[in-house]
Amino acid sequence: MTQSNADNENLVQEKLEVATFAGGCFWCTEAVFLEIEGVKVVLPGYIGGKIENPTYNQITTGTTGHAEAIEIVFDRKVVSFGALLExxxxxxxxxxxxxxxxxxxxxxxxxxxYHSEVQKKITEDYISLMNFENTFGKTLVTAVSKAPKFYVAEDYHKNYYSRNSSQSYCTYVITPKIDKLKKNFQDKLKK
Structure with a gap:
């Protein structure tokens, strides 16, 4: 298991930025963000827990404190952090x-x-706006935290959807998310 967290100096020079999101199963979130123009890399992994170098078997117990998450490296000239957040x-x-x-x-x-104070403010402002507008009909429970170490998941989790799209979990859970993305964000998709 390797630690990710890209070299910030190189990212700045290349106009690349890192975003880290936990939104349930990382197979789902990885599949969604691999579709987005300007996204260079999406890595599934574990973040926010109590032990170093966790394994999938350890985090599935719910006792390590880690979330299944994705780390996204993106070109901020092509897609903004705010657009990814949306x-x-x-x-x-x-x-x-x-x-x-x-x-x-x-x-x-x-x-x-978040990886910067700018990302933190954009996220907090967006959550406040959605709560104010009652976007989901309920209050959001999404936490906003400074990014600690991100641990890349085992290789068999990478590109899971593209390698297993006919499995029932993929068909019933991930495909509808991809369809929703394609319907609502056509202008953000890779050509």
């Missing part, structure tokens, strides 16, 4: 505490892990 909130349920559909436990929580 897609994140549109493709998961940010009103369910520690749950996304049938996936239940703290590892499936909704959380944005």
């Amino acid at each position: 897609m994140f909130f549109a493709t998961h349920d940010p009103t369910s505490l520690n749950r996304q559909g049938a996936d239940v436990g703290t590892q499936y929580r909704s959380e944005v892990f």
